[in-house]
Amino acid sequence: MRKVLLVDDEKRMLDLLALYLQPHNYECMKASDANEALQLLEEKSFDLVLLDIMMPGMDGWELCKEIRNMSDIPIIMVTAREQKADIIKGLKLGADDYIIKPFNEDELLARMEALLRRQAPTHAIEWNGLRWDEIKYELTYQGRSIKLTPKEFAMIGLLMKNPNQVFERERLIELIWGFESETGGRTVDSHVRNIRDKIRQSGFPIDDHFITVWGIGYKWIHAPHG
Amino acid sequence: MRKVLLVDDEKRMLDLLALYLQPHNYECMKASDANEALQLLEEKSFDLVLLDIMMPGMDGWELCKEIRNMSDIPIIMVTAREQKADIIKGLKLGADDYIIKPFNEDELLARMEALLRRQAPTHAIEWNGLRWDEIKYELTYQGRSIKLTPKEFAMIGLLMKNPNQVFERERLIELIWGFESETGGRTVDSHVRNIRDKIRQSGFPIDDHFITVWGIGYKWIHAPHG
DNA sequence: ATAAATTGTCAAGATATATTGTAGTCTTTA
DNA sequence: TAAAGACTACAATATATCTTGACAATTTAT
Secondary structure, X not given: OEEEEEEOOOHHHHHHXXXXXXXXXXXXXXXXXXXXXXXXXXXXXXXXXXXXOOOOOOOHHHHHHHHHHHOOOOEEEEEOOXXXXXXXXXXXXXXXXXXXXXXXXXXXXXXXXXXXXXXXXXXXXXXXXXXXXXXXXXXXXXXXXEOOOHHHHHHHXXXXXXXXXXXXXXXXXXXHHOOOOOOOHHHHHHHHHHHHHHHHHHOOOHHHOEEEEOOOEEEEOOOOOO | OEEEEEEOOOHHHHHHHHHHHHHHOEEEEEEOOHHHHHHHHHHOOOOEEEEEOOOOOOOHHHHHHHXXXXXXXXXXXXXXXXXXXHHHHHHHOOOXXXXXXXXXXXXXXXXXXXXXXXXXXXXXEEEOOEEEEOOOOEEEEOOEEEOOOHHXXXXXXXXXXXXXXXXXHHHHHHHHHOOOOOOOHHHHHHHHHHXXXXXXXXXXXXXXXXXXXXXXXXXXXXXXXX
């Protein structure tokens, strides 16, 4: 379920967009001005922003700049006027794409997915009954909880959220312990072992998924190497 | 200097595009049909493809699919008709963006730069189904994994990323082992042998691509000597 | 055709890395 | 403040990789 922030001063437009996107597996939140949008962006996490550039108060350009200032979230501008200069301005301010109103809804969807294909943040992820949930702060297999320590939880979450991607020990330390950490590389191995032990006891075939990449580090894969 | 491949059946269009892009620090190469385009893509490396979808013979869709099959290079489709369905089709085939002819040249430039801005340095390369992926730390042929050791993986990646370029043994040692390495030249041969063995077993015609340059070293070529 | 030079092959020893066992130290919790 | 839990470290063992040298095969030059 991808989360989208809709920003438009017309309530009707917000409703229409939400009505269209929800069946396509998008969770929508609405903001009718720039301040509201910024506040939501700070509080929640979104996967994409759909931004109408014609708004009262701080306009779309300003908001676009502001958003780009604080994150790399994909932005699609919605514009009522087909004015090339405006579009260029938006793209230069950091928007990733634009669409002209009134627009074909399928095209909007295609463009959103083209953008999202490049990134996919998640707060929960499940594979073959093994579920990692950051909000519940819990790892479960077939509904039964597997008790993990904070480091263990962070590590398996990182790997599950980035399947197939190899993480070197140094990189794991940076991402889980923090950049200034003095922790040694062998320590990572210890945590790996503990994670494997605990999950193995649950019955989940952890050794098919949590893979050692010899000479490099570790990664999560979706299927045993065939 | 970014390299762009222009694909269009109209010579005049190719010239116009090149004339416009060159002053903006783009090196342009031209192809007037799909085969020519594919050949250039095999021989050279590009940062972006500008692709007219209306062409004789293999059409733009087919070419787009073909390109996406072998690389992740950004593709902008150029279309004469403002037909929404076509645009969606293109995006779903893997194009990254489109622009409608006749177009504002500034907009084209803005779109090109928007795409290039989010393009990371090449971490993966594929040829004829043989895919080297640094993030997955994995070499696959037709989806099946070929297990390599770190040195082997580094070497084939280096060669594949620099097709047609000969690397002397000394140079390979510098680049893979590091400048201070005391490793002897014969060692390179051993790794080469192991790489060839492993890849040959996968079914990929490695001996057509991984070439010994007698008296010098090794290189990767895209097609058998011809 | 022959010799010289270069590359290919192989397997064993040397080296490097990962796993596991054990234990000490630090942090959190009750 | 004591106990439990979490984190880190070290050492022993297991496993995988790298290197090397001798010889075979191939290519090149005469």
